[in-house]
Amino acid sequence: MQTITFIGNGNMAKSIAQGLKGKYNIEVVGRNMERLDAFEAALGKKVEKFPLDDFDITDKTILLCVKPGNLESVAKQLKGKAKLLLSVLAGVPVEKLKKKIKSKAVVRAMPNLAASAGASMTTLTGDAEHREEAEVLMRSAGSVLWLESEKEIDIATALAGSGPAYLALIAEALADGAVNQGLKREDAMLVMRGLFAGFGKLIQEMHPALLKDSVMSPGGTTAAGYSTLEKGRVRASCMEAVEKAYKKAVDLSS
Numbered sequence: 074m075q076t077i078t079f080i081g082n083g084n085m086a087k088s089i090a091q092g093l094k095g096k097y098n099i100e101v102v103g104r105n106m107e108r109l110d111a112f113e114a115a116l117g118k119k120v121e122k123f124p125l126d127d128f129d130i131t132d133k134t135i136l137l138c139v140k141p142g143n144l145e146s147v148a149k150q151l152k153g154k155a156k157l158l159l160s161v162l163a164g165v166p167v168e169k170l171k172k173k174i175k176s177k178a179v180v181r182a183m184p185n186l187a188a189s190a191g192a193s194m195t196t197l198t199g200d201a202e203h204r205e206e207a208e209v210l211m212r213s214a215g216s217v218l219w220l221e222s223e224k225e226i227d228i229a230t231a232l233a234g235s236g237p238a239y240l241a242l243i244a245e246a247l248a249d250g251a252v253n254q255g256l257k258r259e260d261a262m263l264v265m266r267g268l269f270a271g272f273g274k275l276i277q278e279m280h281p282a283l284l285k286d287s288v289m290s291p292g293g294t295t296a297a298g299y300s301t302l303e304k305g306r307v308r309a310s311c312m313e314a315v316e317k318a319y320k321k322a323v324d325l326s327s
């Protein structure tokens with residue numbers, strides 16, 4: 074079994090490791106032993122744990138899962154030259170990663186939190202010779218799409234990387250709306266979760282506009298709710314959210 078070395082033990086490392094654990098040996102590198110133990114406990118599987126300081130990455134396949142702002146200090150603590158560096162850092166370009174961490178090849182990956190459920194939408198770009206290897210690896214955590222440029226992965230970051238947080242806002246707000254009208258909280262949560270489960274399937278097969286047309290009766294309940302969302306500029310806000318998130322990814326590149 075191939076070994077994957079996680080550097081960082083936070084939310085994204087844990088989520089991706091959940092998907093990978095049956096197919097790869099996992100080792101994890103971090104600055105705090107208690108948090109490395111918590112990573113292992115969350116995974117429910119024995120993993121090799123190493124302190125970050127002076128860690129040798131020679132010939133390893135690295136999955137870098139720290140925050141963009143930590144790249145500099147983390148890189149200084151590593152020695153050797155990796156076989157493949159896969160980075161999930163939002164906005165940080167291949168060129169910068171190559172300058173900071175020695176590796177024969179670099180691929181950027183942008184997963185999302187659904188990796189923990191094996192349902193990430195992960196975009197990838199970088200050294201094309203490692204495309205297949207990176208796709209196979211990240212497919213263990215969900216769907217993958219190789220993109221031809223770093224601009225595109227920064228845009229996809231704003232859509233699918235950040236997307237679970239946008240949808241969580243909508244999910245919570247809709248459930249709150251139902252509670253506001255008198256539905257019990259636990260019932261509102263169950264109904265909201267059922268809604269998202271069914272919608273997740275439908276949207277795979279239907280264009281969003283046709284889906285909406287199929288629900289909305291003339292002068293009916295959906296039309297009443299939908300026009301309120303339009304008045305609240307939800308459509309424009311979603312487009313602006315993607316624009317701002319993309320621009321933030323570009324900011325993180327320097």
Ligand SMILES: NC(=O)C1=CN([C@@H]2O[C@H](COP(=O)(O)OP(=O)(O)OC[C@H]3O[C@@H](n4cnc5c(N)ncnc54)[C@H](OP(=O)(O)O)[C@@H]3O)[C@@H](O)[C@H]2O)C=CC1
Pocket residue numbers: 081082083084085086103104105108125138139140141143146147161162163183184185186234235
């Ligand atoms: N969360 C998400 O949904 C997504 C995140 N990403 C990307 O994943 C990366 C990690 O994010 P996420 O997992 O959410 O963040 P977390 O805060 O959960 O984890 C960050 C990790 O970095 C470590 N770390 C922080 N500072 C330092 C430092 N100075 N030196 C060494 N290690 C450090 C932390 O160690 P310790 O535990 O010891 O504090 C922790 O293991 C980011 O680059 C983000 O862009 C990409 C897609 C989605």
Ligand SMILES: O=C(O)[C@@H]1CCC=N1
Pocket residue numbers: 163230234235
């Ligand atoms: O918010 C962030 O910066 C990261 C990148 C994508 C999702 N979370």
